[in-house]
Amino acid sequence: MTIRHNARVTSPTPHPNFPSPQHFPVVIVGAGPAGLTVGNILRAASVDCLVLEVETREFIEHRPRAGVIEEWAVRGLEQRGLAGNLLERAELHTQCEFRVGRQRHRFSYTELTGHHHFVYPQPLLVTDLVREYTDVRGGEIRFGVRDVRLHGLDTDRPSVSYVDPETGQREWVHCDFVAGCDGARGVTRTVLPPERARIARHDYGIGWLALLAEAPPSSDCVAFGIHPNGFAGHMPRSPEVTRYYLECPPGDDPENWSHERVWAELQERLGAADRPPLTEGRLIEKRVLDMHNYVVEPMVFGRLFLAGDAAHLTAPIAAKGMNLALHDAFLLGDGLVAHLTKGDARGLEGYSAACLGRVWDYQEFSQWLSDVYHGASSGDAYRAGTTLARLRRLFESPAAAAAFAEQYLGNSTTVQPETP
Numbered sequence: 001m002t003i004r005h006n007a008r009v010t011s012p013t014p015h016p017n018f019p020s021p022q023h024f025p026v027v028i029v030g031a032g033p034a035g036l037t038v039g040n041i042l043r044a045a046s047v048d049c050l051v052l053e054v055e056t057r058e059f060i061e062h063r064p065r066a067g068v069i070e071e072w073a074v075r076g077l078e079q080r081g082l083a084g085n086l087l088e089r090a091e092l093h094t095q096c097e098f099r100v101g102r103q104r105h106r107f108s109y110t111e112l113t114g115h116h117h118f119v120y121p122q123p124l125l126v127t128d129l130v131r132e133y134t135d136v137r138g139g140e141i142r143f144g145v146r147d148v149r150l151h152g153l154d155t156d157r158p159s160v161s162y163v164d165p166e167t168g169q170r171e172w173v174h175c176d177f178v179a180g181c182d183g184a185r186g187v188t189r190t191v192l193p194p195e196r197a198r199i200a201r202h203d204y205g206i207g208w209l210a211l212l213a214e215a216p217p218s219s220d221c222v223a224f225g226i227h228p229n230g231f232a233g234h235m236p237r238s239p240e241v242t243r244y245y246l247e248c249p250p251g252d253d254p255e256n257w258s259h260e261r262v263w264a265e266l267q268e269r270l271g272a273a274d275r276p277p278l279t280e281g282r283l284i285e286k287r288v289l290d291m292h293n294y295v296v297e298p299m300v301f302g303r304l305f306l307a308g309d310a311a312h313l314t315a316p317i318a319a320k321g322m323n324l325a326l327h328d329a330f331l332l333g334d335g336l337v338a339h340l341t342k343g344d345a346r347g348l349e350g351y352s353a354a355c356l357g358r359v360w361d362y363q364e365f366s367q368w369l370s371d372v373y374h375g376a377s378s379g380d381a382y383r384a385g386t387t388l389a390r391l392r393r394l395f396e397s398p399a400a401a402a403a404f405a406e407q408y409l410g411n412s413t414t415v416q417p418e419t420p
Ligand SMILES: Cc1cc2nc3c(=O)[nH]c(=O)nc-3n(C[C@H](O)[C@H](O)[C@H](O)COP(=O)(O)OP(=O)(O)OC[C@H]3O[C@@H](n4cnc5c(N)ncnc54)[C@H](O)[C@@H]3O)c2cc1C
Pocket: 029, 030, 031, 032, 033, 034, 035, 052, 053, 054, 055, 060, 064, 065, 066, 067, 068, 069, 122, 148, 181, 182, 183, 184, 185, 186, 187, 188, 210, 289, 307, 308, 309, 310, 316, 319, 320, 321, 322, 323, 324, 325
């Protein structure tokens, strides 16, 4: 077996102006759920790797984002020894609720399928993954790096360079593979030549005001408010913190949303005749997300493999982005280990197609769900009518309910399309 965990090659006589290059089999750009999961899989197989991250450890361990993790993704983390805290501390969700015209409609997906969602805030997962990677599996991360650049991706000797935040010097790292896990605003996607990758985009033309409130959940499950004023979402995160969403114009200024306005709209859009008003609290996060998606095909260019939001963005409409990032990371981590330790390239060769099956499945579901959430507030009587028809079908047809539950939980089988 070729275990390359001591493969850092250092030039014996470094020039003082050109710091010594190093070699790692894999350089991972970005320490989000995707990059850290790939790193942990590599280290578990004693494959050496380096993670480069622009932010500090403190910052990434506190950045609030996702919460809903699908059961298959948790099992994937568990199989790789990465779900210890999650399994102890996550809450299990078995149903969700649609609120329309002050009426509540419960949807018990666990009753239908036997499966549930886990709710575990993303900062806790990232904290667990960083700790396991660095403290337990001996992986290396360089935080606060600047101006990451990729070189020679189309050759079998790629390299990555970055500016060291302390010395201000550009450092070079040679590698065999680069994992581009630097999210939606990273650099790795930008190096793909247009003739080698197709980027499909979709803009919903709406915004969501994403809020975190220091308030206990006001319902025991996720609640979706379908209202002529706009969509509203209630997502329990912990006994003390609840995530809320309010549909708003794209590009809206969060400062247009005072504490009073936020709570008045949430009470209105999520109000139910048989429930007390929502429990209000201090707003600890308030930002506007413009709802748009993209998919890069194929997710590979030479020795660069994209994973997670770097390769595809799914607006948080269906809470799918982190789940897709984990799916990519499992396949990429396993593929790299097979290649680097056994010379088996099949996982890497099939990587892009295997990821894109699930990616497009989730994209389609997000688009479907967006019509349900936003039809009533579109100002278009026709769309409002079809939204209500979809909801009625969901509540009245067992076949429609089963299909929805399967997609909501991410349990549908995935078709693997041809990459262009
Ligand atoms: C409000 C909100 C709620 C969400 N809710 C859910 C949910 O409930 N369920 C779900 O599945 N998904 C959800 N998502 C989506 C989820 O957060 C993302 O899909 C997930 O973070 C993607 O993980 P990633 O590792 O691909 O990217 P990221 O988490 O973005 O990680 C990328 C990392 O790369 C770093 N980086 C960026 N540029 C560079 C560079 N040039 N060099 C080096 N490092 C760089 C970044 O600092 C970051 O640490 C939500 C997103 C938002 C915004």
